[in-house]
Amino acid sequence: MNFRVIFLKKKHIYFIIFILIIFIFLTVLLISKNSSAAFNNVSDNKVLKADFNGDGKEEELYIKKDGTKYILELKCKDKIYPIEAESKQSPIGFYSPYWPMRVTLIDVSRDKIPEIFVQASNKDTPIQHVFFWNNEKFENIFSNSNNILGFIDCKNNKTPKVISGRLQDAGIWMSNYIFLNYKFKNYNYETTNTFMGKDTIFTFIKFIQSLPQSEEYTPKEIFSSNIPGSSLSVIGKLSGDNNTYVFQDAIFMENRCDKNGNVSEIIWTLNFRGTSNKDKNIVKNYTLNVNLIPDENSKEKNYFKIISINLK
DSSP, rough: OOOOOOOOOOOHHHHHHHHHHHHHHHHHHHHHHHHHEEEEESOEEEEEOOOOOSSSOEEEEEEEEEETTEEEEEEEEEEEEEEOOOOOOSSSSEEOSSSSSEEEOOOOOSSSSEEEEEEEEETTTEEEEEEOOOOEEEEEEEEEOOSSSEEOSSSSSSOOOOOOOOOOESSEEEEEEEEEETTEEEEEOOOOOGGGGGHHHHEEEEEHTTTTTTTTGGGGGBBBOOOOOOHHHHHHHHHHEEEEEEEEEEEEEEEOOTTSSSSEEEEEEEEEEEEESSOOEEEEEEEEEEEEEEEESSSSSSEEEEEEEOOO
């Protein structure tokens, strides 16, 4: 039996390595694209487009304000599919001029069909819903009254994870979930106070709620030394508006990861209600996009520091 030995020239080896690198890059890019989130604030009617049923074509998700409540409907070809809470008597969310509903589309199941995450309110009480496409309809597979929603491992090739939590007097409480067998499964995941910057965000939220009186006592330890003056001026803007601020809800996700899958930037979107201190009848919504990056010199506290703040 004869064996044939193939000798490759150095340039051929380099070419094969180059092709492998491109293949790996495109694979990771595809995974990241399928898991990328689309955060959408909704104050009135809105239409979102995506492939909601996996047929390779875009369908339309209608978000409508019906009196004091919101309704969601999916238009697929010539059919309309209502998207309803598990308890049909309970609306998905109520309309509020100072608390917009947020609809997030993200494929945490990695089946190329985005799940629908809803954050809303019911008479100033937060609501969260998760809808999953199953057997020609979206099922409400998860609901609670938490006010913080997060996504991790959605920018790498790890299993996406969903965080549901709430702001408490002593800090931010979080519960962890993965999507398994068409359900959300709670799992134990040991976290620290610095996890996804929650200690920094907690301090920042408490600071905003103490404005305008406490502007001169800005907690400098939560800000990166490279934060631009334009970001810090947002605090001056909020203080100058002379409101009493109340935290309503938040959503967060890693914005970038390094080559090892470690988080290198996080974005938090924080939603506040601002009531004028001059006229209690004037109530507005204030939404802040807050970006955080790691600080290698801060291991035990405020490891993630704020690098930018934008008022939407």
